[in-house]
Amino acid sequence: MRVAIVGASGAVGQEILNILAERNFPLDDLVLFGSERSAGKKYNFKGKEYEVKLLQHNDDFKDVDIVFTSAGAGISKEYVETITKFGAVMIDNSSAFRMDKDVPLVVPEINAEDALNCPRGVIANPNCTTIMMVVVLNPIEKLSHIKKVHVSSYQSASGAGATAMKELEQQYKEMVEDGKVSTINKFPHQLAYNVIPQIDKMMENDYTKEEMKMYEETRKIMHSDIRTSATCVRVSSLRSHSESVWFETKEQISVEQIREALKNAPGVTLVDDPQNYVYPMPLESAGKDNIFVGRVRKDLADDNGNTLWLTGDQIRKGAALNAIQIGEYLIKSGNIK
Numbered sequence: 001m002r003v004a005i006v007g008a009s010g011a012v013g014q015e016i017l018n019i020l021a022e023r024n025f026p027l028d029d030l031v032l033f034g035s036e037r038s039a040g041k042k043y044n045f046k047g048k049e050y051e052v053k054l055l056q057h058n059d060d061f062k063d064v065d066i067v068f069t070s071a072g073a074g075i076s077k078e079y080v081e082t083i084t085k086f087g088a089v090m091i092d093n094s095s096a097f098r099m100d101k102d103v104p105l106v107v108p109e110i111n112a113e114d115a116l117n118c119p120r121g122v123i124a125n126p127n128c129t130t131i132m133m134v135v136v137l138n139p140i141e142k143l144s145h146i147k148k149v150h151v152s153s154y155q156s157a158s159g160a161g162a163t164a165m166k167e168l169e170q171q172y173k174e175m176v177e178d179g180k181v182s183t184i185n186k187f188p189h190q191l192a193y194n195v196i197p198q199i200d201k202m203m204e205n206d207y208t209k210e211e212m213k214m215y216e217e218t219r220k221i222m223h224s225d226i227r228t229s230a231t232c233v234r235v236s237s238l239r240s241h242s243e244s245v246w247f248e249t250k251e252q253i254s255v256e257q258i259r260e261a262l263k264n265a266p267g268v269t270l271v272d273d274p275q276n277y278v279y280p281m282p283l284e285s286a287g288k289d290n291i292f293v294g295r296v297r298k299d300l301a302d303d304n305g306n307t308l309w310l311t312g313d314q315i316r317k318g319a320a321l322n323a324i325q326i327g328e329y330l331i332k333s334g335n336i337k
């Protein structure tokens with residue numbers, strides 16, 4: 001089993017390396033790719049050094065079985081042929097192919113078997129904020145069909161990559177040392193001591209691309225007519241996204257039923273004792289695999305509505321971990337030998 005990572009130096013690529021080692025992913029060889037910026041750099045994997053190769057249009061993917069790509073949508077689109085032409089399966093973290101009809105969009109806890117039908121050799125990993133939400137909504141959907149969702153996200157700097165994390169740290173440093181921020185590159189405004197109600201580009205309908213991903217991708221993953229209206233907000237936490245989620249089900253369901261369903265759901269941890277200040281927070285979910293849920297309560301304005309709060313490490317379950325779980329499923333189901 002030969003595994004490749006395209007974008008190994010990035011926030012997601014580095015986490016893929018960590019998780020492949022942690023989970024003892026059954027690989028015999030590893031190949032790392034990047035641009036000129038990281039080509040030649042060495043990374044340690046299970047005690048052995050691996051050098052990053054320059055990604056090029058050549059035969060480097062000839063004997064590779066699984067390729068995890070996390071170098072942005074442009075690179076995925078440009079290199080998809082080069083990566084898949086010898087039979088490698090490309091598990092892509094970017095938004096390049098997510099809504100293509102012949103590309104499965106997979107969250108293993110929900111629709112793992114969709115991964116088995118991938119005619120182009122490409123499987124898409126969904127948007128991070130969407131993955132976190134559907135992992136929590138899916139067990140509730142089994143209680144009663146979810147018709148509508150309103151969600152506000154609180155997304156950390158790391159969602160925009162490794163340089164964005166550095167930029168936030170730099171902005172806090174500048175505030176402390178100079179009393180003002182002079183480095184603003186990754187975000188459209190200063191993020192330190194601020195929140196920015198825009199993630200990704202603005203679309204014609206005045207929703208952002210990130211918000212429209214939540215609408216479209218949720219329907220594709222859950223095989224549902226669910227309607228999601230989102231406001232995605234960048235906050236100045238470093239790692240781990242949070243979401244305030246309101247949902248309306250077809251029938252009335254109780255808070256107790258929801259708590260019970262979440263307690264038993266794969267990939268979910270219920271942390272819900274608000275009277276004692278116990279609820280999920282991004283500082284605590286950072287570096288962990290599960291999505292943490294709390295503040296489960298009845299909506300005051302709609303009899304069929306309930307609301308909850310969730311947080312999760314979007315670089316792990318929102319990206320690297322989910323992609324690796326797809327790879328594990330393919331191996332387990334005999335689709336990759």
Ligand SMILES: NC(=O)c1ccc[n+]([C@@H]2O[C@H](COP(=O)([O-])OP(=O)(O)OC[C@H]3O[C@@H](n4cnc5c(N)ncnc54)[C@H](OP(=O)(O)O)[C@@H]3O)[C@@H](O)[C@H]2O)c1
Nearest residue numbers: 007009010011012034035038070071072094159161162319
């Ligand atoms: N961060 C998250 O929470 C998150 C969550 C879900 C999905 N994603 C998606 O995952 C992808 C990567 O995100 P990230 O946060 O890891 O970004 P990042 O930290 O900025 O890393 C980008 C990676 O892409 C590589 N790259 C850029 N141009 C390249 C080229 N021409 N050829 C080969 N490699 C190239 C970079 O390598 P060099 O250093 O060599 O340039 C780097 O390893 C994006 O599509 C993003 O939307 C991110």
